[in-house]
Amino acid sequence: MTSPSRQPARRRTAVLRREAVLATVPVAVAALLAAAGPAAAGTTGGAGAGDPYFPLAGNGGYHVGHYGLTLRYDTGTRHLDGKAVLTARATQKLTRFDLDLKGLKVTSVTVDRTPATFKRGGQELVVTPRHALRAGQDFRVTVAYHGTPKPVTDPDGSADGWIPTDDGAFVAGEPQGAMTWFPANNHPKDKSAYDFTITVPKGRTAVANGVLLGQRTTGGRTTFHWRETQPMAAYLATATVGKFKVERYTTAGGIQVYNAVDAREATAAAPVLKKLPSVLAWESKLFGPYPFRAAGAIVDHAPGVGYALETQTRPVYDSAPDTSTLVHESAHQWFGDSVSLTSWKDIWLNEGFATYAEWLYSEQHGGDSAQKSFDRLYARPAGDGLWAYPPADPGSGENIFGTPVYARGAMALHELREAVGDKDFFRILRAWASAHRGGHGTTAQFERLAERTSGKQLDGLFHTWLYTQGKPGRA
Ligand code: TRP
Ligand code: ZN
Numbered sequence: 001m002t003s004p005s006r007q008p009a010r011r012r013t014a015v016l017r018r019e020a021v022l023a024t025v026p027v028a029v030a031a032l033l034a035a036a037g038p039a040a041a042g043t044t045g046g047a048g049a050g051d052p053y054f055p056l057a058g059n060g061g062y063h064v065g066h067y068g069l070t071l072r073y074d075t076g077t078r079h080l081d082g083k084a085v086l087t088a089r090a091t092q093k094l095t096r097f098d099l100d101l102k103g104l105k106v107t108s109v110t111v112d113r114t115p116a117t118f119k120r121g122g123q124e125l126v127v128t129p130r131h132a133l134r135a136g137q138d139f140r141v142t143v144a145y146h147g148t149p150k151p152v153t154d155p156d157g158s159a160d161g162w163i164p165t166d167d168g169a170f171v172a173g174e175p176q177g178a179m180t181w182f183p184a185n186n187h188p189k190d191k192s193a194y195d196f197t198i199t200v201p202k203g204r205t206a207v208a209n210g211v212l213l214g215q216r217t218t219g220g221r222t223t224f225h226w227r228e229t230q231p232m233a234a235y236l237a238t239a240t241v242g243k244f245k246v247e248r249y250t251t252a253g254g255i256q257v258y259n260a261v262d263a264r265e266a267t268a269a270a271p272v273l274k275k276l277p278s279v280l281a282w283e284s285k286l287f288g289p290y291p292f293r294a295a296g297a298i299v300d301h302a303p304g305v306g307y308a309l310e311t312q313t314r315p316v317y318d319s320a321p322d323t324s325t326l327v328h329e330s331a332h333q334w335f336g337d338s339v340s341l342t343s344w345k346d347i348w349l350n351e352g353f354a355t356y357a358e359w360l361y362s363e364q365h366g367g368d369s370a371q372k373s374f375d376r377l378y379a380r381p382a383g384d385g386l387w388a389y390p391p392a393d394p395g396s397g398e399n400i401f402g403t404p405v406y407a408r409g410a411m412a413l414h415e416l417r418e419a420v421g422d423k424d425f426f427r428i429l430r431a432w433a434s435a436h437r438g439g440h441g442t443t444a445q446f447e448r449l450a451e452r453t454s455g456k457q458l459d460g461l462f463h464t465w466l467y468t469q470g471k472p473g474r475a
Contacts (some may be wrong), residue, residue: 007198008251011451012165013225019354025104028212030153031074031288034156034464037113038063040074040283042095042241042360043092043093043095043096043132043471044061044094044095044096044097045059045060045061045062045092045094045096045097045098045447046060046061046098047059047124047462048060048099048189049190050185050188051187051343051344051345052130053182053223053343053396053397054115054176054187054219054343054344054397055091055375056122056123056124056184056188056467057100057175057176057186057344058100058186058187058189059097059098059099059185059187060089060091060092060097060098060190061090061091061092061094061097062088062089062091062094062097062133062139062185063088063089063091063185063190064086064087064088064190064192065084065087065088065089065193065196065365066086066087066192066193066194066195066286067084067085067182067184067192067193067195067234068084068085068086068194068195068197069082069083069084069085069180069182069194069195069196069197069198069200069239069398070082070083070084070085070197070198071196071197071198071206071239072198072199072200072221073168073169073198073199073200073203073239073423074205075167075169075200075201075204075241076150076201076228076334077148078149078164078169079146079147079148079194080104080142080146080147080148080149080162080283080364081146082104082143082145082147082181083143083145084097084141084143084145084182084183085112085140085141085142085143086140086141086142086143086185087138087139087140087356088134088138088139088140088141088181088185089138090133090135090137090141090233091135091136091139092131092135093132093133094132094133095126095128095129096126096127096128096129096130097126097133097387098124098125098126098127098181099124099125099127099141099143099183099184099185100123100124100178100179100184100185100186101120101124101125101143101145101154101179101182101183101184101262102122102123102124102145102179102215102415103147103148103149103150103180104145104147104149104180104181105145105147105305106118106120106125106143106145106183107143107144107146107376108142108143108144108166108227108364108372109125109127109141109143109144109403110141110142110259111127111129111130111133111139111140111141111357112129112139112140113140113142114130115130116128116129116130116141116368118172120298121473122180122268125143125183125442130153133240138367141183141315143183145183145339149161149162149169149180150162150180151163151177151182152176152177152179152180153394154175154176155270155395155398156397156398156399156401156402157399158307158401159173159177159178159299159305160173160174160175160176160307160309161176161178161179161181162172162181163176163302163305165242165244165300165302166238166301166350166437167241167242167262167301167376167439168200168204168206168240168241168243168465169239169240169241169242170242170300170302170305170316170318171237171238171239171240171241171256171316172238172240172305172307172309172311172316173186173234173235173236173237173309174236174309175397175400176235176237176449177235177346178234179234181239182234182237183376184234185234186234186235186397187233187234187341187342188233188234188235188340188341188344188440189277189340189341189342189384189440190233190234190369191231191232191233191340191438191439191440192231192234192322193227193228193229193230193231193232193234194208194209194210194226194227194228194232195225195226195227195228195318196208196209196224196237196239197223197224197225198223198224198225198226198239198241198375199221199222199223199224200221200222200224200241201221201222201276202217202220202222203222203243203388203470204220204222204241204242204243204245205222205224205241205242205244205246205260206222206224206226206240206241207224207225207238207239207240207244207258207260207314208224208228208237208238208239208240208297208314208418209228209229209236209237209238209294209311209312209313209314210225210226210227210228210292210293210296210314211226211228211293211313212224212225212226212258212433213225213226213227213375216260216364218265220250222397223285228294229293230291230292230293230312230315230338230438231438231439232244232312233312233340233341234339236309236310236311236312236337237311237312238309238316240258240300240316242262242300242301243262243263244260244262244298245260245261245262245266246258246259246260246261246373247259247261247265251277251280251295252281252295253277253280253281253284254278254475255277255280255290255292255293255294255295256293256294256295257276257277257294257296258293258295258314258471259276259296259297259298259299260296260297260299261273261297261298261299262299262300262301264301265299265300265301265319265320266299267320267321267433268320268336269297269317269320269321271325272320272322272323273297273299274322275323275326276295276296276297276326278324278332279323279327279330279361280295280330280369282361282364283325283327283330283331283333283357285356286360286429286430287331287334287368287430287433288429288433288434289339290333290334290428291333291334291336291337291338291433291437291438292312292313292333292338292416293313294314295312295314295333296311296312296313296314297314297315297316297317297321298311298315298317298318298327299318299320299321300317300318300319300414301319302318302319303318303442305318306318308321308329309324309329310328310329310333310336310337310350310354310392312337313337315329315330315332317329323361324358324361324362324473327357327358327361327423328354328355328357328358329354330357330359331353331354331358332353332354333430334352334353334433335349335350335353335354335357335433336349336350336351336353336354338433338434338436338437339432339436339439339440339441340439340440340441341440341441342440342441343442344400345392345393345394345395346392346442346443347400347401347405348392348394348405348409348443348466349441349442349443349446351401351406351409352391352405352406352408352409352410352412352413353409353410353413353429353464354406355407355409355410356370356409356410356413358410358412359410359414359417361374361412364432370417371414373410373414374414377408377411378409378411380471381471382470382471384471385402385404386403386404386407386408386471387404387408387470387471388402388403388404389402389404389413389469390408390450390466390467390468390469391408391465391466392412392443392462392466392467393406393466393467394411397409408465411465412440412462412465412466415465416450416461416465418427419454419456419461420453420454420456420458421456424453424454427453427454428449428450428454431453432446432447434447447459447462450462459470
């Protein structure tokens with residue numbers, strides 16, 4: 001079953017790639033920000049949402065309530081035609097605002113149907129509406145664009161965003177890649193509802209988040225209409241395209257399941273996907289009600305990607321997952337998708353929790369106990385990479401998917417469980433999922449909730465396990 005020392009499919013080979021990162025990148029970003037800085041305080045929104053690890057991700061000055069994305073992808077030429085309609089609300093007076101969009105050619109931008117001027121710079125699409133927007137004003141931005149989308153390279157060297165495959169595209173945007181295929185307020189602070197209308201050559205399937213409202217084939221093309229009504233961070237959106245076998249059913253609990261599986265992965269995926277309803281039911285018992293109406297899996301054949309992503313309602317896998325990866329991505333629906341980050345620095349709230357779910361699954365299904373998983377990791381010497389940095393303070397975007405975040409993050413939860421006992425521990429997990437459902441949570445809020453629920457003072461434990469560099473000593 002789960003062995004914390006193996007490299008699961010979802011984890012990139014971050015350690016090997018780390019050397020390749022150019023030290024000049026943060027410097028260049030800092031310079032850009034310095035230029036954007038003073039103006040950001042005025043009426044121009046701001047080029048970033050204030051994330052220390054990804055300073056240009058997201059934007060200031062507005063909230064997007066809904067994205068309407070109309071896409072047409074030619075799997076032969078890899079050309080994407082897009083129209084994005086963002087329904088938004090200004091949170092301050094705006095004479096101009098930014099969207100995140102990388103690559104692609106923008107042909108027109110309108111704000112409330114009036115043509116707006118725009119310019120491109122790096123990942124920023126800077127829009128100047130004809131008339132300034134008042135604080136609190138609702139507005140609608142329409143962006144027409146096209147081109148050949150290319151993935152972004154993350155600080156740790158892995159690719160995310162729109163990643164072409166031999167029969168379509170693997171689309172996964174954590175942490176930055178949403179902007180490779182649609183203009184967005186690309187930070188998990190901003191969550192929105194989505195409609196996707198995606199046209200692909202007949203014989204290909206386009207799979208997005210939420211519920212499939214319909215599909216129609218005419219003139220050699222098929223259009224798929226997907227809708228996710230529950231608030232979703234841009235990085236969790238997908239529009240994965242391929243030749244897929246499709247399976248649909250509704251669970252006993254009323255969740256609409258849609259699985260799309262590449263034929264080359266079907267044999268390996270079948271026995272694992274069969275467990276999805278029982279995994280969701282088991283997690284619902286532990287974490288509280290499943291937060292969404294739809295579920296499923298997209299099992300692509302995307303060699304070279306090297307990870308899976310917990311795309312909302314319907315995780316996307318680069319190949320047939322094993323059971324613990326299914327458990328992991330499913331747990332993210334509670335921890336990461338429903339309860340979202342306000343800062344990438346808090347990533348252990350996603351990955352530590354999803355990893356701990358794997359340990360719990362193993363413990364309750366005849367495999368190793370969580371204690372055993374903990375002990376095996378704890379036996380690693382002080383110089384091991386596991387202790388290289390603390391989970392709640394990984395230091396930079398380069399480290400957010402490293403072993404200290406996943407494994408030591410899970411160890412921190414195990415220590416919490418040991419300190420408060422099972423009853424309070426699971427009460428804490430359920431309270432966390434329900435109090436922040438559909439919204440956001442921070443590490444500091446989690447700590448307070450754990451203390452309030454258990455009536456114990458836990459600052460020492462959190463300080464040691466979440467914030468202190470190096471291998472913690474035995475208490
Ligand atoms: N969040 C994913 C998981 O653990 C991992 C992931 C998403 C990832 N995007 C990535 C890992 C990019 C490395 C690179 O399920
Ligand atoms: Zn994860």
